[in-house]
Amino acid sequence: MRVALFATCVNDAVYPSTAIATVKVLERLGVRVDFPAAQTCCGQPQYNTGYRRATEPLVRRMARAFEGYDHVVAPSGSCVAMVRDNYPRIGRKAYAEGRGSALTDVADSLVPRTYELTEFLVDVLGVTDVGAHFPHRVTYHPSCHGLRMLGLGERPRRLLEAVRGLELVELPGAEECCGFGGTFAVKNADVSTAMGADKVRNSLSTGADVLCGADNSCLMHIGGMLRRQDAPQRALHIAEILASTEEEPLV
Numbered sequence: 001m002r003v004a005l006f007a008t009c010v011n012d013a014v015y016p017s018t019a020i021a022t023v024k025v026l027e028r029l030g031v032r033v034d035f036p037a038a039q040t041c042c043g044q045p046q047y048n049t050g051y052r053r054a055t056e057p058l059v060r061r062m063a064r065a066f067e068g069y070d071h072v073v074a075p076s077g078s079c080v081a082m083v084r085d086n087y088p089r090i091g092r093k094a095y096a097e098g099r100g101s102a103l104t105d106v107a108d109s110l111v112p113r114t115y116e117l118t119e120f121l122v123d124v125l126g127v128t129d130v131g132a133h134f135p136h137r138v139t140y141h142p143s144c145h146g147l148r149m150l151g152l153g154e155r156p157r158r159l160l161e162a163v164r165g166l167e168l169v170e171l172p173g174a175e176e177c178c179g180f181g182g183t184f185a186v187k188n189a190d191v192s193t194a195m196g197a198d199k200v201r202n203s204l205s206t207g208a209d210v211l212c213g214a215d216n217s218c219l220m221h222i223g224g225m226l227r228r229q230d231a232p233q234r235a236l237h238i239a240e241i242l243a244s245t246e247e248e249p250l251v
Helices: 009-013 016-028 044-048 052-065 077-096 102-113 117-124 144-149 155-161 189-205 216-228 238-243
Strands: 002-005 032-034 071-074 114-116 137-141 167-169 210-213 234-237
Touching (some): 044 052, 077 144, 117 238
């Protein structure tokens, strides 16, 4: 099986440890992982801000970068949702405007091969126990894109429940948005902060050592608020928990 890692911009620029952890987990399970160096942004910030035409070159670049791979795996529900949900929309709109079917063909090729990490592990590889060890109390925040657009459901929880030493506790208001929302946090800072404060309060009420999630964009927002409060809790991507073992524990 030949798999390409779609690292995403936020991981490449801010959280490279998440991309590294993703590779460790996949290789532990016998998957050959490549990193296509030509990959860049999937176009989500531009598209969500209303610049559809400016997104189109990035859609084409994504298709070229990941051509020929059996699967494309990303530790980011929001970026995978961009590809799977919005690339077809972009293609259909371009076709309706009389600009040919090239973007529709791109979507048809890339969409069926693109997976968020937890769904790839559970649905494609058919595993929930990845050999991880993480002796901490953990609560899980499902991001909006993973929850509502990808329908990840119980997949992340099943993976966490199989981690040795991990105690998984329920997060009150888990399905409520954390308030990040990409450019929403910039354009509506007060609302975003208030929503983040609710999420932090609920997370701290669990007594968990770690707030876990599958999107570092959400975790950046929540984790920043936790740090500013000097809270006794840290935000951590699920890939890093799954990569942790007794022999190589996460520090």
